Amino acid sequence: MERLYRMLYPARVCLITSRLNGKDNVMSASWVFPMSMDPPLFGVSVSPKRHSHGMIRGGRAFGINLPGPELLQAVKACGTISGRDGIDKFLDAGLTKEQGANVPLIRECLAGIECDVVQEIEAGDHTVFVGKAVNVVKRKEGKGLYQSADGFVEI
Numbered sequence: 001m002e003r004l005y006r007m008l009y010p011a012r013v014c015l016i017t018s019r020l021n022g023k024d025n026v027m028s029a030s031w032v033f034p035m036s037m038d039p040p041l042f043g044v045s046v047s048p049k050r051h052s053h054g055m056i057r058g059g060r061a062f063g064i065n066l067p068g069p070e071l072l073q074a075v076k077a078c079g080t081i082s083g084r085d086g087i088d089k090f091l092d093a094g095l096t097k098e099q100g101a102n103v104p105l106i107r108e109c110l111a112g113i114e115c116d117v118v119q120e121i122e123a124g125d126h127t128v129f130v131g132k133a134v135n136v137v138k139r140k141e142g143k144g145l146y147q148s149a150d151g152f153v154e155i
């Protein structure tokens with residue numbers, strides 16, 4: 001089954017930030033996609049197993065942060081460790097928080113899109129959180145980091 005999904009690779013990897021009750025979290029996600037231009041809507045498909053799932057559901061917001069290739073180790077860390085155990089993944093992965101309206105964004109990333117959740121779609125074993133972009137920060141040009149069939153590539 002995993003091979004079926006690999007047919008769609010490379011897939012851009014993002015760092016998804018969330019905030020609930022004054023606590024922040026970040027997870028890696030490659031199931032992130034544009035859904036509408038007007039209004040500007042973006043979807044992220046998150047498994048209920050992720051700590052981020054409850055945080056996005058409760059906080060009604062998420063940030064889409066676009067890492068460059070130099071953040072590969074941070075992407076790996078944020079994609080394997082859970083914030084559930086009280087670990088501060090920002091600190092752990094060397095990521096600097098930048099204050100957004102409702103969620104933190106990540107200073108080291110090329111760009112960040114802050115979204116307010118406007119809809120949730122139960123999609124099998126994941127939930128698609130549909131977010132309306134409320135704040136866009138573009139910091140620098142650069143190559144993106146993509147998940148490929150046998151690891152990561154920069155494009």
Ligand SMILES: Cc1cc2nc3c(=O)[nH]c(=O)nc-3n(C[C@H](O)[C@H](O)[C@H](O)COP(=O)(O)O)c2cc1C
Pocket residue numbers: 013025026027028029030031032045046047049050051052053075076078079080081082083084147
């Ligand atoms: C490259 C990569 C892409 C990932 N994409 C997703 C995704 O799109 N959706 C998802 O639910 N989990 C995805 N994951 C898994 C989560 O990032 C991982 O389970 C993470 O530890 C969850 O952190 P949390 O429990 O703090 O939310 C991905 C992991 C990696 C390494």
